Amino acid sequence: MESKSLLLNGISWSIFRMGERTWLLRPQIEEGVLEYIHKTTLLLEDSGVEELIDIIPAYDSLTVIFNSSDIDLKKKFSTLNTTVQGVKLQLLIHEVKVCYEVGLDWLEMEQKTRLTKEEIISIHSSKEYTIAMTGFLPGFIFLDGLDERIAASRKKTPRTSVPKGSVGIGGNQTGIYSLESPGGWQIIGKTPQSFFSVDENPPMQLKAGDKVKFIPVSKSEFVEMEKNNG
Amino acid sequence: MGSLTVLDGGLFTTIQDGGREGFRKFGVPVSGVMDEEAYLSANKLVDNSKGSPVLECTLKGGKYRFDSRAVIAITGALMSPKINGNEVEVNTSVLVEKGSILELGFAKKGCRTYIAIQGRWNIKRVMGSYSTYTQGNFGGFEGRTLKKEDMLKWEDSSNVSDFKKSTLPKDQIPYYSSKITAEFVPGPEWNWLSKKEQEKFFSSSFNVNSKSNRMGIRLDSEEPVSINNPDMRSSGVIPGIIQLPPGGNPIILMKDGQTVGGYPRIGKILDVHLNRIAQLPPNGTIRFKKSEGF
Numbered sequence: 171m172e173s174k175s176l177l178l179n180g181i182s183w184s185i186f187r188m189g190e191r192t193w194l195l196r197p198q199i200e201e202g203v204l205e206y207i208h209k210t211t212l213l214l215e216d217s218g219v220e221e222l223i224d225i226i227p228a229y230d231s232l233t234v235i236f237n238s239s240d241i242d243l244k245k246k247f248s249t250l251n252t253t254v255q256g257v258k259l260q261l262l263i264h265e266v267k268v269c270y271e272v273g274l275d276w277l278e279m280e281q282k283t284r285l286t287k288e289e290i291i292s293i294h295s296s297k298e299y300t301i302a303m304t305g306f307l308p309g310f311i312f313l314d315g316l317d318e319r320i321a322a323s324r325k326k327t328p329r330t331s332v333p334k335g336s337v338g339i340g341g342n343q344t345g346i347y348s349l350e351s352p353g354g355w356q357i358i359g360k361t362p363q364s365f366f367s368v369d370e371n372p373p374m375q376l377k378a379g380d381k382v383k384f385i386p387v388s389k390s391e392f393v394e395m396e397k398n399n400g
Numbered sequence: 401m402g403s404l405t406v407l408d409g410g411l412f413t414t415i416q417d418g419g420r421e422g423f424r425k426f427g428v429p430v431s432g433v434m435d436e437e438a439y440l441s442a443n444k445l446v447d448n449s450k451g452s453p454v455l456e457c458t459l460k461g462g463k464y465r466f467d468s469r470a471v472i473a474i475t476g477a478l479m480s481p482k483i484n485g486n487e488v489e490v491n492t493s494v495l496v497e498k499g500s501i502l503e504l505g506f507a508k509k510g511c512r513t514y515i516a517i518q519g520r521w522n523i524k525r526v527m528g529s530y531s532t533y534t535q536g537n538f539g540g541f542e543g544r545t546l547k548k549e550d551m552l553k554w555e556d557s558s559n560v561s562d563f564k565k566s567t568l569p570k571d572q573i574p575y576y577s578s579k580i581t582a583e584f585v586p587g588p589e590w591n592w593l594s595k596k597e598q599e600k601f602f603s604s605s606f607n608v609n610s611k612s613n614r615m616g617i618r619l620d621s622e623e624p625v626s627i628n629n630p631d632m633r634s635s636g637v638i639p640g641i642i643q644l645p646p647g648g649n650p651i652i653l654m655k656d657g658q659t660v661g662g663y664p665r666i667g668k669i670l671d672v673h674l675n676r677i678a679q680l681p682p683n684g685t686i687r688f689k690k691s692e693g694f
Contacts, residue, residue: 188665230633305426
């Protein structure tokens with residue numbers, strides 16, 4: 171029986187065949203898991219492995235999908251381990267303007283955190299976050315690095331529709347709803363910026379591994395920016 | 401240019417093709433036809449190339465007027481299709497005269513019917529695919545299900561003038577049972593189930609909940625399968641994955657399913673069996689059987 175791990179990007183990964191043409195990889199390391207997942211995503215994207223058609227980076231795993239079920243994963247990836255040195259995370263820092271005034275769940279947030287709205291805004295907008303992943307729906311941005319003082323459990327009953335651009339907190343994560351969708355996060359604000367467009371290739375400029383900083387804007391600035399977006 | 405006008409879009413009719421790959425890291429599901437077998441047959445019968453779009457009708461097909469002559473093929477669920485009131489053959493190519501009205505009723509067997517139209521459809525691809533993803537409002541026809549007065553157009557292919565009937569061989573016509581046994585391979589979190597709960601999963605019969613859709617087939621059973629639900633971090637999922645939420649009622653992710661999920665992935669249905677699951681009507685039943693591997 172083949173061993174259930176492989177070397178990639180200088181570290182060992184456990185491998186699990188999850189589908190006919192899909193494998194789940196998990197880094198076998200203690201620290202820096204997310205960073206390795208992001209770096210390895212870039213490595214695989216630049217690898218030129220033609221049969222590799224989809225990569226789903228997540229918090230502690232990387233899912234790789236091929237166009238054929240006839241793939242020897244270890245063989246396919248064996249040559250990639252040599253190119254580790256060449257891969258550098260091309261980090262971008264994105265400034266995301268947020269109007270906290272239009273948040274929908276301030277009462278609940280204040281109750282859950284025992285902080286005032288102003289304190290929550292100040293904490294939320296003072297940190298730099300890492301994009302952990304995008305998904306589960308198109309353009310949804312999961313951010314890592316929320317201050318635990320403003321962590322808040324999800325709403326008991328999820329909203330059937332959360333407006334596009336909503337900025338929310340769900341447990342110890344914060345994130346952005348790039349498209350209107352159902353969702354259970356506490357909504358604390360809204361960005362007038364658009365992060366997902368089906369008419370552009372790629373549809374998103376932000377990628378897993380990039381950094382995000384929230385810049386508070388007033389309601390009048392927000393309205394003005396929304397107007398300019400058409 | 402050929403065209404048809406929608407007189408009644410049925411319950412849930414969308415344009416689909418083989419799906420949209422390469423964008424899952426942005427959270428874009430693969431979409432595409434639920435039953436690939438019926439899809440491939442339909443396009444083959446009208447001599448369209450492999451990735452051509454088709455109409456996917458769910459449970460009730462609707463009514464369509466052909467504003468020009470066309471060669472079509474209907475495969476998948478049996479919805480008693482009629483042209484101008486006369487029964488029309490399925491699993492074969494059919495020449496439809498200008499002005500004809502095609503009507504499809506409720507599905508008698510199966511759940512999803514496919515209509516292929518010969519020619520190159522005049523619709524825009526989004527991220528490389530014709531498939532409609534209704535939740536994201538993109539792809540296909542304005543990102544939504546078809547409704548009255550929508551108009552579909554295609555570039556006529558010359559074959560219409562020398563039409564030759566092409567029929568699916570009998571042994572390639574599937575029978576759509578509302579009771580199926582689906583084979584699966586254990587998923588990454590299968591071992592989170594105790595031996596007793598694993599046994600329960602094999603011995604139970606699951607009912608298809610009417611809330612099932614293109615995102616997922618929701619299953620109910622008399623005795624839910626319980627799982628210790630340690631905090632799981634969201635991780636990649638694909639169509640065919642059997643998720644088990646804390647309530648104990650499994651969900652089989654389908655073509656519009658999300659790209660990552662936080663529920664234990666107890667198994668993955670074999671792709672070939674997924675076509676049959678796509679044809680299960682509400683209240684259909686599934687039993688699961690372990691497969692040795694992919």
